[in-house]
Amino acid sequence: MFEELKELGYDLKFSHHADALIASSFQAVEWEISTVLRDFRIPLSSLVGSGGGVTKGTQKLRDELYRIGWVKKTIQTRKYIVEYKGTPGVKSYKEISSEETAVLSHEVDHVKTFASGRVLLEIEWNNKDPFFDRDLENFKRLHADGAASFGIIITRGKSFQDNIERVVGDFAEKVGIGSITDLQKNKLSRTDRQRKAIPAAVQKCGGNFARGWANAFVSDKYGAATTHWAKLDDRISRGVGSPSPLVAIGIPIDAIDIAR
Numbered sequence: 001m002f003e004e005l006k007e008l009g010y011d012l013k014f015s016h017h018a019d020a021l022i023a024s025s026f027q028a029v030e031w032e033i034s035t036v037l038r039d040f041r042i043p044l045s046s047l048v049g050s051g052g053g054v055t056k057g058t059q060k061l062r063d064e065l066y067r068i069g070w071v072k073k074t075i076q077t078r079k080y081i082v083e084y085k086g087t088p089g090v091k092s093y094k095e096i097s098s099e100e101t102a103v104l105s106h107e108v109d110h111v112k113t114f115a116s117g118r119v120l121l122e123i124e125w126n127n128k129d130p131f132f133d134r135d136l137e138n139f140k141r142l143h144a145d146g147a148a149s150f151g152i153i154i155t156r157g158k159s160f161q162d163n164i165e166r167v168v169g170d171f172a173e174k175v176g177i178g179s180i181t182d183l184q185k186n187k188l189s190r191t192d193r194q195r196k197a198i199p200a201a202v203q204k205c206g207g208n209f210a211r212g213w214a215n216a217f218v219s220d221k222y223g224a225a226t227t228h229w230a231k232l233d234d235r236i237s238r239g240v241g242s243p244s245p246l247v248a249i250g251i252p253i254d255a256i257d258i259a260r
Helices: 003-007 018-025 027-038 044-050 056-067 130-144 158-174 180-185 192-204 209-221 229-238
Strands: 011-015 071-085 094-114 117-124 150-156 246-251
Touching (some): 003 027, 011 018, 018 150, 018 246, 027 056, 027 094, 044 056, 044 158, 071 130, 130 150, 158 209
Parallel strands (some): 117 150, 150 246
Antiparallel strands (some): 011 246
């Protein structure tokens, strides 16, 4: 299942028989997601220049999903209490009252309906990690109500999280970042919070400004409390969103295009 992505270094995890469901009834989902992700690249310049938000790479990923029909939708579920009179199966059996008790709205960034059912997909690139709870609970409710067959979450993978500081540091050294002035010249992201953290980070990195800035930048923008593989894996292991079938996909460090 998703063997092509595994060979490219993507993390894959399936819960509640999502893999069996795809193999039996949703082969088109595997083909479409694999096709979109196998050529996915994130320009390094957009990562360090944008502050880690919606980068050019991730926006391109969203646009490609929109292009093939994975569109943003708000799904409403309505619950009713219905009262009947008579005996089921008997001609006089009929509804005598109906009361709407709840209306729930669920906004999902990417939704696509196939012959076998509806599939939900969220990309959590760089949000606070409680967004995973929101997504998983949304998937759970919509699956329980029969509004979705399963969900997919795409996030930063383990290799990405483990290596992003090294990659950013290599880049900073390559372009000659040795001071705040160099950051300004190269139009590299730096918030007030990052600026304040740089001196201590430089000292921590043995006086190497490039490595110190990379440490301050990555700690601020891609820290442990943001959405990445370990945070998602932990929630799946604890049963958050259970029993909705789920596919978790982690983007690898090799998806970064260091030449751009």
